[in-house]
Amino acid sequence: MSLDGKVAIVTGSGRGLGLAYAQELARQGAAVVVNDVDEQTAADAVASIEAAGGKAIAVVAPVGPTETAQQLVAAAxxxxxxxxxxxxxxxxxxxxxxWKMSDDDFDTVINVHLRGTFTCVREAATYMRENEIAGRIICIGSPTGQRGNFGQTNYAAAKAGIVGMVRTWALELKRAGITANAVIPVAATAMTATVPYFAAAVEADAAGEAMPPFFRHDLGFGTSDDVAGLIAYLASDAAAGVTGQAIGIGGDRLQLWSHPEAVATAYRDGGWSYDALAADFTEAVGGQLQTVGERFPPLPDELQR
Incomplete structure (x- = not known):
């Protein structure tokens, strides 16, 4: 097995995508530390891994605090x-x-996603460097962090920040042989289950049926298991040369997201004053203004609800 003898931590792995990641890592031979805030959910996840012949333990704690990161690494x-x-x-x-987002709404999401990623990666990378382990750091991003999404200021900020940290960590950890990558999954989850556009795909998945090809191919939208293979690949020795990347996956589609690059450049002797911008902005760069948010094609008639 590709991960035989390896040990992994997967935060938020009691259910959904995280559980699929933990189960696949165990299937490939890794021993897994499962993490969730609910004791029974974590215990059930461990039981599912052990029932399939894998090895796992649970740490029940919320990510964000440094103490949880320390507890996770110590448990492994x-x-x-x-x-x-x-x-x-x-x-x-x-x-x-x-205009309706409270301080608590913002802080809660940033604490779990962004600070939780930072504290856990800091603790894990410190251990790996001190023990000369060419480890694998895999952080979960989102299309929202790449493109933005209505009503998700906090989530977009956290997920964009995670990708920014990954790029930095790839530079800082390269000498130690530790890779850092971000995965951008697109799959049926509790969040997408509430979106009418995905109803036919979510219903098929819940019934144990294959999703319509429109979702799997055209949208790159699939199941949690469709994402898990990439997690295991990036965790393996085969991906030793892959670092600092944002990689999208879902359904039948694999994508490599570009790093931000300038799409238009213009120069003006003496610089760009207000008057110069008012006169020439559109001609200089305005034709390359970028879109925001994801744009989905119309659903085929037979898939509309």
Whole structure:
């Protein structure tokens, strides 16, 4: 198995995408530290891995605090002898438009997604460097962090920040042989289940049926298991040369997201004053203004609800 002898932590892995990641890592031979805030949910996740012949333990704690990160790494080392892989998946949602978003709505999402990713990666990377382990850091992003999404100021900020941190960590950890990548999943989850556009796909998945090809191919929208293979690949020795990347996956589609680059450049002797911008902005760069948010094609008639 590709991860035989490796040890992984997967935060937020009691259910959904995180559980699929933990199960796939175990299927490929890794011992897994499962993490969730609910004790029974975590226990059920561990039981599912053990029932399939894998090895797992649970740490019940919310990510964000440094103490949780320390607890997770300590559990991996004490139970399985080492740590090779960290997948930061834990997250929460507090969706609402900007003018209705409270301080608590913003802080809660930033604390779990952004600070939780930072504290866990800091603890894991410190351990890996000190023990000369060429580890794997895999952080979970979102299309919202790449493109923005109505009602998700907090979530967009956190997920964009995660990708920015990954690029920085790829530079800082390269000498130690530790890779850092972001995965951008598109899959049926509790969040997408509330979106009418995805209803036919979510209903098919819940019934154990294949999703319509329109979703799997055209939209790159699939199941949690469709994402899990990429997590295991990035955790393996085969991906030793892949770092600092944002990689999208869902359904039948695999994507490599570009790093931000200037799409239009213009120069003016003496610089760009207000008057110069008012006169020439449109001609200089205005034709390359970028779109925001995701744009979906119309649903085929037979898939409309």
């Amino acid at each position: 080392v004490e139970s399985f002898g080492r740590l090779d892989i960290l997948v930061t998946n834990a997250g929460v949602l507090r969706d609402t438009v900007l």
